Amino acid sequence: MNSLRDLQATCYRAFTDDSSVLPALVRDNGVAPDRRVGVYRNNHQVIYRKALSASYPVVERLVGEACFAGLAREYAREHPSRSGDLQRYGQNYPAFLEHTYGDTRFRYLPDVASLEWAVEEVHLDRDEPPLALSELSRFNKDDYGNLVFTVRRAVRLLRSRFPVFSIWRANQPGSNDRIDLDRGAENVAVTRRGNDVEVHVLDRAAFCLAAELAGGARLQDAWRPFDRQSVGDDAAAAPDLAGALQTILSLGLLSGVTAAGAPPANT
Amino acid sequence: MTPGAEQASINAEPIPATAGIGLRGPYHSEIINRRPPIAWLEAHSENYFAEDGIARGALERIRPNYPLSLHGVGLSIGSTDPLDEEHLHRLRALVDCIEPALVSEHLSWGAVGGRHLNDLLPLPYTEEALEHMVRRIQEVQDTLKRPILIENISSYLEFVDSAIPEHEFLVAVSRQSGCGLLLDINNIYVNAVNHGFDPLIYLDAIPPERVAEMHLAGHTARRCGEREILIDTHNTPVSEPVWELFRHAVERFGPRPTLIEWYSDYPALERLLSEAETAQRILDEVHELAA
Numbered sequence: 001m002n003s004l005r006d007l008q009a010t011c012y013r014a015f016t017d018d019s020s021v022l023p024a025l026v027r028d029n030g031v032a033p034d035r036r037v038g039v040y041r042n043n044h045q046v047i048y049r050k051a052l053s054a055s056y057p058v059v060e061r062l063v064g065e066a067c068f069a070g071l072a073r074e075y076a077r078e079h080p081s082r083s084g085d086l087q088r089y090g091q092n093y094p095a096f097l098e099h100t101y102g103d104t105r106f107r108y109l110p111d112v113a114s115l116e117w118a119v120e121e122v123h124l125d126r127d128e129p130p131l132a133l134s135e136l137s138r139f140n141k142d143d144y145g146n147l148v149f150t151v152r153r154a155v156r157l158l159r160s161r162f163p164v165f166s167i168w169r170a171n172q173p174g175s176n177d178r179i180d181l182d183r184g185a186e187n188v189a190v191t192r193r194g195n196d197v198e199v200h201v202l203d204r205a206a207f208c209l210a211a212e213l214a215g216g217a218r219l220q221d222a223w224r225p226f227d228r229q230s231v232g233d234d235a236a237a238a239p240d241l242a243g244a245l246q247t248i249l250s251l252g253l254l255s256g257v258t259a260a261g262a263p264p265a266n267t
Numbered sequence: 268m269t270p271g272a273e274q275a276s277i278n279a280e281p282i283p284a285t286a287g288i289g290l291r292g293p294y295h296s297e298i299i300n301r302r303p304p305i306a307w308l309e310a311h312s313e314n315y316f317a318e319d320g321i322a323r324g325a326l327e328r329i330r331p332n333y334p335l336s337l338h339g340v341g342l343s344i345g346s347t348d349p350l351d352e353e354h355l356h357r358l359r360a361l362v363d364c365i366e367p368a369l370v371s372e373h374l375s376w377g378a379v380g381g382r383h384l385n386d387l388l389p390l391p392y393t394e395e396a397l398e399h400m401v402r403r404i405q406e407v408q409d410t411l412k413r414p415i416l417i418e419n420i421s422s423y424l425e426f427v428d429s430a431i432p433e434h435e436f437l438v439a440v441s442r443q444s445g446c447g448l449l450l451d452i453n454n455i456y457v458n459a460v461n462h463g464f465d466p467l468i469y470l471d472a473i474p475p476e477r478v479a480e481m482h483l484a485g486h487t488a489r490r491c492g493e494r495e496i497l498i499d500t501h502n503t504p505v506s507e508p509v510w511e512l513f514r515h516a517v518e519r520f521g522p523r524p525t526l527i528e529w530y531s532d533y534p535a536l537e538r539l540l541s542e543a544e545t546a547q548r549i550l551d552e553v554h555e556l557a558a
């Protein structure tokens with residue numbers, strides 16, 4: 001008799017890899033053992049395809065069901081599940097697609113997958129109330145440059161060379177929009193509003209400011225790269241710090257603020 | 268909300284011996300906003316592990332309005348790997364938060380060597396597996412500080428090594444570990460067809476006092492050479508032979524909390540509730556005949 005551990009190890013191998021190792025240990029009962037093993041091998045593929053499909057419906061729509069199923073099989077081989085909870089199973093899928101498609105004309109797929117995974121993570125994340133604009137009134141205007149903001153935990157910032165937001169939106173259920181892949185880069189913020197996950201495309205100034213603030217930069221340092229770039233530019237076209245900050249605040253991307261090296265003005 | 272008020276908002280009623288439905292994400296909004304009359308709900312534990320996730324928030328809003336059971340699919344109790352401490356810890360945190368009337372898992376395994384198959388896989392019904400299963404259920408019950416229910420699974424193969432009929436194994440697990448039984452009537456029917464046994468003999472061997480809940484679901488037939496194998500797909504209405512078997516189960520066990528499971532290709536909530544009405548009608552008819 002096989003030990004329970006040996007039998008389970010043999011089953012794992014039979015369901016994922018070599019189907020020939022198990023049938024001798026399985027009763028016939030009117031259906032050939034290899035066909036019975038085949039049911040579990042098929043279930044194995046269906047379980048992980050469905051898990052990825054739940055997280056990456058846009059990628060599935062873009063590549064088609066058959067291709068998606070083939071990618072799911074490959075992904076399951078490279079990234080076997082390590083948990084009884086499937087909610088994080090797809091976390092390596094964007095990197096897997098980068099490896100698979102990074103040098104092809106489908107190289108936008110990893111960015112689409114990154115956006116879809118950001119949506120998944122924000123669904124699962126701890127959240128906190130967004131920072132209200134009125135909170136800034138606690139500080140002297142002279143100290144604004146020293147302000148350090150906290151980005152909400154349920155926020156993801158995604159930089160892309162492709163119109164990733166437009167691709168994502170055009171492939172939501174019921175949409176049949178066509179996207180010109182040459183329409184340019186789109187940078188995206190994913191966040192929560194109540195029980196809904198929202199995806200926003202940010203202009204370059206707002207995105208870069210948010211990314212710098214997320215890295216812990218003081219407001220004056222976060223904006224410095226833009227100030228340098230705008231030297232010599234038409235002043236009217238220069239990025240607008242107040243506008244970018246207003247955008248970030250109105251989308252609820254920030255949750256807290258302190259003044260580095262200076263106490264709050266009215267506390 | 269004060270801690271005291273939070274406590275008071277929990278629906279402390281036990282699961283009634285009536286027909287409820289499985290709670291899934293697509294139904295959250297409707298159940299929160301419309302509060303349809305549903306006898307009770309059962310949630311898959313793992314779907315609500317993220318304690319600050321949107322799904323957990325929905326469950327916390329639903330909880331005060333309905334008796335609720337938590338049903339796990341990922342603890343892999345029958346695996347020979349050590350119990351996943353993190354998974355168990357998250358389950359305990361969910362149980363502490365939601366205070367479900369019942370907590371259940373499966374007579375199955377699903378991982379070996381740290382690699383998961385995320386499936387409910389059959390055990391060989393041997394003395395070794397029995398001892399292992401009993402020990403592991405006791406570990407889970409000790410951690411959760413409450414008895415759990417164990418559910419019989421659908422299976423598509425039996426091991427040559429199995430020396431104990433499934434129903435005897437299930438009863439022995441229950442008696443030796445102190446867990447209750449969640450009898451899935453569809454799974455008994457599916458296994459009876461797939462392995463060639465009489466489902467009535469199975470049901471009649473189960474002591475009524477050990478049965479705390481029943482499940483009903485749909486299945487799908489798949490051709491395997493000359494024969495068909497029934498697959499537990501949870502995406503179709505309950506079949507006629509399963510309704511008949513359910514009637515027999517209610518006659519034998521008396522009314523028990525009964526759940527309609529429908530876990531993919533989701534129908535409108537009304538369709539699910541009409542399946543629950545059919546189950547309730549059988550519970551009522553058998554009760555009236557017995558009265």
